[in-house]
Amino acid sequence: MSEEQREAVLDEALDAAHVDAAFADQLFGVVDALDTSVALRRAVTDPAASEDRRSGLVHALFGPRVGEGVSGFVADAARRRWTTGRTFVEALEREAVRAQLRAADDDGTLEDTEDGLFRFARIVASDRDLRTALSDRVVPLEVRQRLVSDLLAERATPATLALARRAVAARNRTFDQTVEAYVDLAAAQKNRVVATVRVARPMTDEQRQRLRAALSRQAGRDVVVQEVVDPDVVGGVRVELGDEVLEGTVSAKLDEAKRLFD
Template identity: 50%
Template sequence: MSASAEARLNALDRVLDSQTPSEGLAQELFDVVDTLDAQPSLRRALTDPGTPEKDRSALVDALFAGRVSGSAVEVLSEAAKLRWPTVGGLAVAVERQAVRAAFSAAQVEGKLDEAEDQLFRLGRLVDANNALREALGDRGIPLDRRQGLIFDVVADKVLPVVALLARRAVAARKRTFDLTVEEYLTIASQLRKRAVATVEVAQPLTKEQEQRLAAALSKQVGRDVSVHVVLNPTVLGGVRVSLGDEVIEGTVAGRLEDAQRKLS
């Protein structure tokens, strides 16, 4: 990420972090994103570098004040003041703040860990169900029907904020449902400056084992690490850890493959 892109995101982060987070604020920001996506002329007007900042901000007030909360207007107003390299960048940035608002609300309630875990497991469930995955990604099916499919899956089984994010992820701004969920989880980790590690094991880990593994990984990367455990019968022993682009192979299968490569 370039320094200018990071500066823009940090500026929006500060505005959102000064608001009181809530699921309602997240929904309002998602609704704003839908409006931006549906109206190219509005996106152009709010990102036109030839229009003074104050005029772009005034346009936000004229269009959204009274229709969404003051908190949502503040976030959008700050976003409109910034310079975006593409007209679509504004909507992407506001959606990121919507996700941050949802996770921040969970964090205030002491349920961020639970929300992350539920969303992670939902992503794995969808990835393992070919029929559901294909249906969610079928752009020939109206979006509201596809969102209804994921709602039927989660129903009352997850936190309301997770249900909100799951429905939103069906729109798949990152191309697919699972990639969008992955992006959401990255945002959650950034919220508390943690890395995300996916740990594949053949047998469930105890809470103590998870904590020891998280501590070891945190020491290795120099910052806190959130561990998401996935049961994988093909892992013959040990663990396989995916941390960003790095894969740490500690399985029997992995060691056998390594030995075979060395002998060939």
């Protein structure tokens, strides 16, 4: 079974579970505990140990510290075979993000959370000093997370704030890359995909709706249009949809997209 297949199994398990913001917080706590201990990661993913032994170890270690639903979810995940302890932790963290987004969906704030994350990531990406402040690992994590809280105070959904604070602790990606991955997961929550549209000038509501409809037809499912205004964009518009990029006049497909702006 590939890592992608294991992730799909975890997705199904999480989708079938009762989750809320507390579940997500506790699952992030398990992720942090595993992340800081090589020995612990090895123990719960040891291929030489039986499934029952790995699962039982998770219950013994985390059962007293988290809810039954979280410990059961992690224990079931530990019964799978993982190539490394690190991939196991990364898969659990992905599910913790999805749990946080599920909680936002349940309280009706998923779209606001998705939009808030995207816009905050753009702010960070465009501000060199802020980007440095959030990524400087010499500065304690708590201080960097407090900065995020100060910037988003009273202007973000609880899920936006929680995930933006979480992204500061990202290990292998930049802050804005991590948040963009969260945005993709938020869109997937509703079986949608994200199209990042860079335009030389802001779109009108009509242009945005027409572009969204055209891209949805192309993608075969609902598309979320995230707009970035960039006066230097080639040809006046650049559309990033999955692995496909429509830019300037270099693509015949762009002519169709650009007609939406006429």
